[in-house]
Amino acid sequence: MSDLHLDGNGVAWLLDQITGAEATTTLRTCQACGDRRPLGDHRAYMGAGVVLRCPSCETVAVCIGVQDDHLTVRWHGTLRVELVPADGAPA
Numbered sequence: 001m002s003d004l005h006l007d008g009n010g011v012a013w014l015l016d017q018i019t020g021a022e023a024t025t026t027l028r029t030c031q032a033c034g035d036r037r038p039l040g041d042h043r044a045y046m047g048a049g050v051v052l053r054c055p056s057c058e059t060v061a062v063c064i065g066v067q068d069d070h071l072t073v074r075w076h077g078t079l080r081v082e083l084v085p086a087d088g089a090p091a
């Protein structure tokens with residue numbers, strides 16, 4: 001981390017709102033370098049919105065616009081979201 005960015009865990013509240021689940025552990029495969037890393041490992045840059053960048057190559061991974069009553073999200077790369085059965089038992 002630096003003064004310019006957080007890691008993705010710093011915006012966990014926002015990622016969880018988008019996915020409705022624990023998003024920081026969701027794996028993303030980068031469209032540029034092919035690395036697969038949890039969203040929580042990505043670098044989060046805060047400004048007019050939030051931009052997550054690949055921790056390996058810095059390519060833009062997720063852009064999130066935060067408005068009063070909604071979010072606008074642009075995903076890049078591939079996400080692997082683990083499904084949890086309704087009874088909570090392992091699949």
Ligand SMILES: [Zn+2]
Pocket residue numbers: 030031032033034035054055056057058059
């Ligand atoms: Zn990358």
